[in-house]
Amino acid sequence: KQEVTQIPAALSVPEGENLVLNCSFTDSAIYNLQWFRQDPGKGLTSLLLIQSSQREQTSGRLNASLDKSSGRSTLYIAASQPGDSATYLCAVSSEGEYGNKLVFGAGTILRVKS
Amino acid sequence: NAGVTQTPKFQVLKTGQSMTLQCAQDMNHNSMYWYRQDPGMGLRLIYYSASEGTTDKGEVPNGYNVSRLNKREFSLRLESAAPSQTSVYFCASFYRDYSNQPQHFGDGTRLSIL
Numbered sequence: 001k002q003e004v005t006q007i008p009a010a011l012s013v014p015e016g017e018n019l020v021l022n023c024s025f026t027d028s029a030i031y032n033l034q035w036f037r038q039d040p041g042k043g044l045t046s047l048l049l050i051q052s053s054q055r056e057q058t059s060g061r062l063n064a065s066l067d068k069s070s071g072r073s074t075l076y077i078a079a080s081q082p083g084d085s086a087t088y089l090c091a092v093s094s095e096g097e098y099g100n101k102l103v104f105g106a107g108t109i110l111r112v113k114s
Numbered sequence: 115n116a117g118v119t120q121t122p123k124f125q126v127l128k129t130g131q132s133m134t135l136q137c138a139q140d141m142n143h144n145s146m147y148w149y150r151q152d153p154g155m156g157l158r159l160i161y162y163s164a165s166e167g168t169t170d171k172g173e174v175p176n177g178y179n180v181s182r183l184n185k186r187e188f189s190l191r192l193e194s195a196a197p198s199q200t201s202v203y204f205c206a207s208f209y210r211d212y213s214n215q216p217q218h219f220g221d222g223t224r225l226s227i228l
Contacts, residue, residue, distance in 0.1 A: 034217075042222070043219035043222055044206075044217075044219040049214065049216050051214050089157070091156070101162060102217065103156075105156050
């Protein structure tokens with residue numbers, strides 16, 4: 001059974017700092033990995049999707065990497081801003097009991113202080 | 115540009131009552147999903163519908179039923195609500211399985227069962 005773990009559970013940083021969020025998964029037979037952002041009281045917004053054949057994806061100040069063989073992904077946020085404060089969720093899509101349905105980590109709660 | 119719309123946004127039920135959560139998407143997506151999100155845990159898949167006319171169980175289907183009414187609408191029904199079903203419920207839609215496209219989420223229904 002695929003399991004996804006995110007470390008740290010919570011993170012508080014001063015504005016302007018570069019930061020890394022970590023995601024690990026137990027079954028390397030994944031189809032893709034996605035990073036989502038969730039604001040309080042809201043749904044999830046897709047940030048980046050990395051296909052299993054890719055090593056990284058970039059969007060603005062965000063860069064996500066994928067090491068499928070070791071079961072790890074990182075989300076790098078450059079020059080953090082207070083508006084980046086949210087919960088960040090990692091999810092993997094893998095072949096298995098539920099087809100390529102997403103299995104989520106519990107998330108990292110990020111607070112960027114001004 | 116509504117995306118995925120969920121109703122209601124909030125609901126309080128008594129144990130044993132029944133209710134239906136509604137979800138509609140306007141993106142002409144084929145696949146739709148229902149998840150629940152509990153504190154400290156990632157989203158868990160309840161049921162999904164890969165295409166109009168099909169539904170399948172996810173990780174935590176007990177106590178729930180679903181109906182894919184048409185391509186746009188996918189409803190989740192609690193027949194006899196239990197306190198363990200207190201959660202935030204998210205509906206999501208997806209162009210189609212194995213398309214390497216991100217899922218789109220609604221803003222959630224916050225359900226409390228007393």
